[in-house]
Amino acid sequence: xxxxxxxxxxxxxxxxxxxxxxxxxxxxxxxxxxxxxxxxxxxxxxxxxxxxxxxxxxxxxxxxxxxxxxxxxxxxxxxxxxxxxxxxxxxxxxxxxxxxxxxxxxxxxxxxxxxxxxxxxxxxxxxxxxxxxxxxxxxxxxxxxxxxxxxxxxxxxxxxxxxxxxxxxxxxxxxxxxxxxxxxxxxxxxxxxxxxxxxxxxxxxxxxxxxxxxxxxxxxxxxxxxxxxxxxxxxxxxxxxxxxxxxxxxxxxxxxxxxxxxxxxxxxxxxxxxxxxxxxxxxxxxxxxxxx
Ligand SMILES: Nc1ncnc2c1ncn2[C@@H]1O[C@H](COP(=O)(O)OP(=O)(O)O)[C@@H](O)[C@H]1O
Ligand SMILES: [Mg+2]
Numbered sequence: 001x002x003x004x005x006x007x008x009x010x011x012x013x014x015x016x017x018x019x020x021x022x023x024x025x026x027x028x029x030x031x032x033x034x035x036x037x038x039x040x041x042x043x044x045x046x047x048x049x050x051x052x053x054x055x056x057x058x059x060x061x062x063x064x065x066x067x068x069x070x071x072x073x074x075x076x077x078x079x080x081x082x083x084x085x086x087x088x089x090x091x092x093x094x095x096x097x098x099x100x101x102x103x104x105x106x107x108x109x110x111x112x113x114x115x116x117x118x119x120x121x122x123x124x125x126x127x128x129x130x131x132x133x134x135x136x137x138x139x140x141x142x143x144x145x146x147x148x149x150x151x152x153x154x155x156x157x158x159x160x161x162x163x164x165x166x167x168x169x170x171x172x173x174x175x176x177x178x179x180x181x182x183x184x185x186x187x188x189x190x191x192x193x194x195x196x197x198x199x200x201x202x203x204x205x206x207x208x209x210x211x212x213x214x215x216x217x218x219x220x221x222x223x224x225x226x227x228x229x230x231x232x233x234x235x236x237x238x239x240x241x242x243x244x245x246x247x248x249x250x251x252x253x254x255x256x257x258x259x260x261x262x263x264x265x266x267x268x269x270x271x272x273x274x275x276x277x278x279x280x281x282x283x284x285x286x287x288x289x290x291x292x
């Protein structure tokens with residue numbers, strides 16, 4: 001599906017004009033031979049040693065694509081995401097966005113985390129405004145904040161403070177803040193991981209609506225196989241092999257069907273089993289591999 005056809009889908013009957021200023025950028029992201037070593041904790045009398053976390057991650061993510069990144073806890077998902085946004089520097093390889101290299105924190109990316117990280121003394125609107133690009137005029141800024149709040153269904157909650165709203169609402173405000181600067185790449189690190197099951201499903205639908213209205217490229221780290229299959233164009237399974245230390249790409253699956261997908265679809269059930277097996281979990285939920 002092309003980016004432009006996504007852009008033409010307007011959720012909730014929102015006026016095209018109101019969304020035009022929000023996000024209309026989507027950049028391709030290329031990982032080229034990414035490796036990352038961390039200094040291992042040094043024991044007395046031992047020489048310095050490095051712990052390899054990632055090795056040889058090479059992948060192109062298309063403009064406007066939603067890529068889900070799955071993998072066991074501690075395998076390097078967040079590290080890979082941080083490297084994409086220039087929040088961490090790879091030990092090998094490089095990342096390019098829209099063809100130009102990432103060097104330091106990259107303004108073309110916006111990041112969302114498991115916790116909303118809102119400022120408690122600010123209203124939701126003022127928190128969203130924190131994400132606005134510099135140099136945007138006061139009036140244009142206020143307009144964009146109110147459009148974004150509408151987009152995430154918080155139009156009526158603009159003047160509330162974070163402690164006055166639910167976890168799901170706070171997370172929606174955080175999403176609006178991330179979108180405020182019109183990012184070409186949205187990096188989401190288990191953004192719904194702290195929410196209850198029902199709220200999580202609603203947030204997944206909201207993310208699809210937002211992505212349809214504002215066709216940015218999304219890299220979504222999740223540990224939820226169903227979430228990955230519901231939201232992503234492709235699912236990247238990151239994991240360690242037996243041959244060398246460090247996690248790398250073990251599998252890339254293209255998810256069939258248009259979104260929103262039928263959560264009960266038989267083809268998805270097959271992919272789900274395949275991904276769970278790749279994660280070392282059999283169909284009964286037992287771990288089939290020893291993990292460290
Ligand atoms: N700044 C750091 N210094 C040393 N080790 C780190 C650092 N950041 C991450 N690690 C290690 O790298 C591994 C991968 O971490 P992370 O990317 O957070 O995994 P995931 O997000 O998949 O759970 C972990 O073993 C973690 O301890
Ligand atoms: Mg992580």
